[in-house]
Amino acid sequence: xxxxxxxxxxxxxxxxxxxxxxxxxxxxVIGVAAVIMMQALGMGATDRVTGEIAGMxxxxxxxxxGGAHRQPxxxxxxxxxxFEERDLVAIKDECAAVRYAAATNTRSVNAVYGEKSRxxxxxxxxxxxxxxxxxxxxxxxxxxxxxEQQAGKRCVIxxxxxxxxxxxxxxxxxxxxxxxxxxxxxxxLSEKGTSTFGSDQDDLVILPYSTFSRRIAGSDAIGIMxxxxxxxxxxxxxxxxxxxxxRQRRHVLAGEDDDFSVRDMRELQKVMGxxxxxxxxxxxxxxxxxxxxxxxxxxxxxxxxxxxxxxxIGIRMAVGARSGDILQQFLIEAITxxxxxxxxxILLGLxxxxxxxxAFDLPLRVPLAxxxxxxxxxxxxxVVFGVFPARKAAHLRPIDALRFE
Amino acid sequence: xxxxxxxxxxxxxxxxVYGAGEAAVHALRGIDLKIERGEFVAILGTSGCGKxxxxxxxxxxxxxxxxxxxxxxxxxxxxxxxxLAALRNxxxxxxxxxxxxxxxxxxxxxxxxxxxxxxxxxxERRRRALEAIAAVGLGGREGARPSQLSGGQQQRVAVARALxxxxxxxLADEPTGNLDSRTSREIMDxxxxxxxxxxxxxxxxHDHDIAAYAPRHVTFRDGQVIADGPRPAxxxxxxxxxxxxxxxA
Numbered sequence: 001x002x003x004x005x006x007x008x009x010x011x012x013x014x015x016x017x018x019x020x021x022x023x024x025x026x027x028x029v030i031g032v033a034a035v036i037m038m039q040a041l042g043m044g045a046t047d048r049v050t051g052e053i054a055g056m057x058x059x060x061x062x063x064x065x066g067g068a069h070r071q072p073x074x075x076x077x078x079x080x081x082x083f084e085e086r087d088l089v090a091i092k093d094e095c096a097a098v099r100y101a102a103a104t105n106t107r108s109v110n111a112v113y114g115e116k117s118r119x120x121x122x123x124x125x126x127x128x129x130x131x132x133x134x135x136x137x138x139x140x141x142x143x144x145x146x147x148e149q150q151a152g153k154r155c156v157i158x159x160x161x162x163x164x165x166x167x168x169x170x171x172x173x174x175x176x177x178x179x180x181x182x183x184x185x186x187x188x189l190s191e192k193g194t195s196t197f198g199s200d201q202d203d204l205v206i207l208p209y210s211t212f213s214r215r216i217a218g219s220d221a222i223g224i225m226x227x228x229x230x231x232x233x234x235x236x237x238x239x240x241x242x243x244x245x246x247r248q249r250r251h252v253l254a255g256e257d258d259d260f261s262v263r264d265m266r267e268l269q270k271v272m273g274x275x276x277x278x279x280x281x282x283x284x285x286x287x288x289x290x291x292x293x294x295x296x297x298x299x300x301x302x303x304x305x306x307x308x309x310x311x312x313i314g315i316r317m318a319v320g321a322r323s324g325d326i327l328q329q330f331l332i333e334a335i336t337x338x339x340x341x342x343x344x345x346i347l348l349g350l351x352x353x354x355x356x357x358x359a360f361d362l363p364l365r366v367p368l369a370x371x372x373x374x375x376x377x378x379x380x381x382x383v384v385f386g387v388f389p390a391r392k393a394a395h396l397r398p399i400d401a402l403r404f405e
Numbered sequence: 406x407x408x409x410x411x412x413x414x415x416x417x418x419x420x421x422v423y424g425a426g427e428a429a430v431h432a433l434r435g436i437d438l439k440i441e442r443g444e445f446v447a448i449l450g451t452s453g454c455g456k457x458x459x460x461x462x463x464x465x466x467x468x469x470x471x472x473x474x475x476x477x478x479x480x481x482x483x484x485x486x487x488x489l490a491a492l493r494n495x496x497x498x499x500x501x502x503x504x505x506x507x508x509x510x511x512x513x514x515x516x517x518x519x520x521x522x523x524x525x526x527x528x529e530r531r532r533r534a535l536e537a538i539a540a541v542g543l544g545g546r547e548g549a550r551p552s553q554l555s556g557g558q559q560q561r562v563a564v565a566r567a568l569x570x571x572x573x574x575x576l577a578d579e580p581t582g583n584l585d586s587r588t589s590r591e592i593m594d595x596x597x598x599x600x601x602x603x604x605x606x607x608x609x610x611h612d613h614d615i616a617a618y619a620p621r622h623v624t625f626r627d628g629q630v631i632a633d634g635p636r637p638a639x640x641x642x643x644x645x646x647x648x649x650x651x652x653x654a
Contacts, residue, residue, distance in 0.1 A: 005521050016509055315505045318466060319519040319566065320494020322487045398493075399466045402505065 006325065010332040013309075024301040025341030027294025028381065032345025032374045033352055034287035039370035040353030042280025044362035049272045051363070052195055053265050059099070059232055060132055061239060061264050063225040063246070080259040082221035087249060088126070091227065094245055097238035099230045102129035103209050103222040111157075111205050112177040113165040120161055121204045122178050124212020132228045140172045140187030143208050151210035153183040158202035159191040178205055181215045235264050284370065288377065294341065295381030302334050302389035313393050314401030327394035334386025335379060342378030346371055411478030412439040413573060413605060414463055419472035421458050421628075432458040434628035435472070440574070440607060445600040447616035447636070448609045450625035456609045457578060459625070463607060464497055464576045465489045494522050498567030502579035504559045506551040512538060512562045513547040519570045537565040541595060557588035564595060568604075575599070577608040581615050593618045 014021045065080040085103070092101045102125055109122040130142045137156065147154050155176060162171050171185045192201040213220040229238035239262050246252075246260055306313070313326055350366065357364040421433040432455045440446055440463075450456045461467035462474055465481060474481045476492065484492070498519075499505075506515045516534040525533070538547055541561040551559050560580060567575050577596065581589035597618050600606050610616050617636060624632040 002524055005527075009521070311505075312507055315507060316518070316522070317490065318464075318493060318499050318505070320490050320522040320570075322490040322522070324487070325490075325522060397467075399461050402466065402501075 003328075006328045007332055007336075010329050010336060013329075014333055014336060017305075020301065021337060024298055025294075025337050025344065027297035028291060028338050028341030028378050029294070029345040029348060031287060031291025031294040032342050032378050033349035034290055035284050035374040035377075036346060036349025036367060036371055037352040037356060038283035038287045039280060039367035040349070040365050041356050041360070041362070042276060042283060043365035043367055044353075044357050044360070046273060046276040046280070047363045047365060049276055050269050053269045053272065059228040059230070059235060061227045061229065061235065061242065061262055063227060063242060063260060063262050065223070065260050081250070082223055083225060083260075084222065085220060087246065088222060088225060090245060090249060091225070091242055095238060095241035097229050097234040097241055099228050100128040100131045101225060101227045102126045102132055104129060104224045104226055105209065105212055105217055105222070107179070107216060109179045109205070109216075111161060111165065113174060116165045118161060118164045120158075122212070122216065123204055123206045124209040124216065125206055126209045129226060132226050135192070136190055137187035138190040140185070142187050142189075143206065147186075147208045148210050150208075151214055152208060153181065153211060153215075154186045154208070155183040156187040156189060156206045157185055158189050158204040160200050160202040161205055162188050176205065178207075179216055181207075181211075183207065183211075235266070239264065288374075291374070291377060291381060294378075295338070295385040298334055298337050298341075298382060299385035299389060301337075302330060302386055303392070305333070306330065306389045306393040309393075310396065310401050310404040313396055314398055314404060317396070317398035318402055323394040326396075327390045330390035330393045331383070331386045334390065335382040338378045338382025338386070339375075342375040345378065346375060349374075411475065413442045413477060414438075414440040414607070415473075415475040415478075416459065416462065416469075417473045417475070419459070419462060419469040419474060421455070421462065421467070422470045431628055433462075433469070436628075436630055438623060438630065438633070440605065442573070442605055443600075443603055444621060445597070445606045445619045446608070446621045446623060447619035448607065448623045448625060449611065449613070449616050451611060454625040455628040456625045458628075460576055460578050460607070460609045463574075464499060465492045490522075494519055495570055496573045498570060498572040498575040500560070500563050500567050500575060500577040500580045502582035504551070504556075504563045504583070506559055506562055506566075508551060511548050511550055512543065512554065512565075515551070515562055516565045516569050519566060523570060533569055534565070537569040538562070540568065541565045555588070556584050557591055560584060560588075560592050561595070564592070564599075568599070574605040574607060577606065579610055580608060581610070581612070589615060 063083070065082050083103075088101055088103050091098055104126075105124045107122050108119060110117050111120050111122075125143070127142070127144050127148055130136065136142060138159070140156075142156055143154065146152070155178070157165075157171065157176070165171070165176070166174065171188060174185050175182050176185050177183075189202065189204075189206075195201050207216070210220070227238065227242065229235045242262050243258065246262075247258060250259060252258060313321075316326065317323075349371075353366070354364055356362070416436045416438040419433055419436045420431070423430040423432055434455075436455075436459055438459070448456045448459065458467070462469055465476075468474075468482050476496065481489070481492070493499075506512075507518065513531070513534050516537055517530045520530040520533060535547065538544060541564050543558060543561050543565065546554065546558065549558075551562070554562065560583075564580075567577075575596075580596070581592055584592060593615060596606055596608070606619070608616075608619060616622055620636055622632070622634065622636050623630055
């Protein structure tokens with residue numbers, strides 16, 4: 001018997017029980033769809049996390065006092081001397097691979113406007129910080145060199161702060177009180193939304209670094225320097241130059257560990273990538289189990305089908321079907337069920353992935369490899385769970401099958 | 406046709422036992438039977454006499470417990486299951502009491518079925534199936550499903566299916582058992598016609614009127630052949646030497 005004929009026989013048999021065939025494939029449909037959706041979701045989340053980290057400035061380096069290896073989280077700020085303004089200037093002047101360097105400091109404060117108040121993060125930054133973070137004003141302007149020079153009592157606020165304190169009012173020109181300091185709002189930053197880590201990126205008020213040092217911190221030592229390299233491939237170069245320069249300026253002896261650390265975003269990206277990767281695998285594995293359950297459903301129905309069609313098997317054997325032909329027919333039926341379930345599942349899964357991407361505001365990623373694997377797995381499920389019923393059919397004795405009532 | 410010496414079908418000392426020990430049922434107790442090409446043989450006997458078991462062995466659907474079954478001198482019991490399937494496919498055509506057509510499958514597709522397993526190409530299959538359906542007088546009903554056909558028509562489809570592979574022998578197991586007397590005569594006329602055209606036919610029946618269509622009668626009782634010879638004179642009221650007829654079981 002030719003394979004083409006076997007296939008057409010199998011398809012005819014399935015078409016005769018459309019409803020049952022459809023329900024049988026449902027398990028596989030759901031399994032495949034779930035695998036694809038989970039993978040797409042995981043990949044989308046990974047993309048978003050790495051994208052967000054890149055959004056902080058993929059060329060960004062963070063320099064903190066305290067050795068990186070001594071203690072977790074970069075060591076204590078207290079155990080090593082802070083940086084000075086001259087360090088910042090030196091880095092800008094002497095490190096060729098460095099494009100921007102900014103000093104930053106932060107503190108939690110209550111911001112008050114009129115009757116309303118809100119606890120928020122107060123930042124003091126030098127103007128280049130806006131370049132490093134690639135962050136501009138949606139309204140008004142950002143802080144500039146003049147504000148820094150004058151230690152002006154001016155501030156820029158994030159969108160969340162604006163919404164809470166000003167509502168429909170125009171915040172530009174208004175006086176905002178932060179930590180006993182009254183400052184004029186000169187700009188509202190463009191909205192960045194919630195980060196993947198759950199923090200509201202727009203919940204901040206920014207002062208010139210000089211103003212922050214004098215009025216809030218009471219010292220102009222620099223806790224954290226944010227630096228951006230000239231390009232992504234010059235990050236390592238920038239890192240080496242900064243390390244060499246700071247070792248010299250801070251009199252770190254050869255062979256001694258750095259008393260500061262320079263970190264870049266790639267490390268964070270790597271860690272986050274691993275975390276989301278593990279999550280993706282986990283979700284997809286759970287989904288794969290439902291695929292397995294779908295396979296058992298196929299086996300169940302195939303067994304019922306073999307019993308129900310014993311007479312048909314007998315007739316086929318009486319007119320010359322070999323047991324191999326019968327085996328092939330039922331196996332093809334099972335594989336067809338699984339494979340069509342796989343195809344429907346892929347379509348549903350992709351549609352579902354698109355929906356989820358929309359709902360969670362994630363980039364839509366099509367897991368090509370995952371789709372292929374899920375489909376192959378579905379077909380394999382058809383083979384594995386089809387073999388038993390098909391063998392049962394093929395090993396019937398013709399005379400018994402014919403007599404079956 | 407080369408080996409004129411060997412009969413087409415031959416059973417030699419065939420026994421068949423179902424079950425074992427105390428519960429064993431001896432369906433056949435040593436049957437010897439030769440069927441030559443071109444014969445039309447009726448196997449007669451009451452229900453449970455072993456005639457259907459013999460038929461299943463002749464049809465390569467079942468194997469003897471002991472003894473031998475030869476087709477043109479070749480011992481069948483030594484053959485692989487796939488070879489038996491090929492035998493059923495190419496050399497034997499079956500007609501069953503219950504028609505045994507595939508439900509929800511058109512007459513044409515039913516008749517094509519053996520040709521599919523013979524690996525005949527689609528176009529050729531269609532042509533031969535249409536031919537066979539026309540030969541049994543069902544031209545125009547090719548697309549009908551068994552449920553849309555009368556009993557007689559269904560049996561005609563079954564005859565067409567048996568014929569379509571041009572088998573050397575047609576085995577008919579109570580071919581008229583489910584039919585009324587008028588339709589029975591039509592089917593038997595059809596078989597008689599095939600026989601006149603040279604077709605070898607072996608038919609199992611308990612009905613002497615039906616058996617009368619066959620020139621040779623073999624009578625079974627309790628798993629043994631008790632009579633084998635030409636049919637009694639057709640118009641005879643009481644068939645001589647035959648067991649009394651029993652009502653339909």
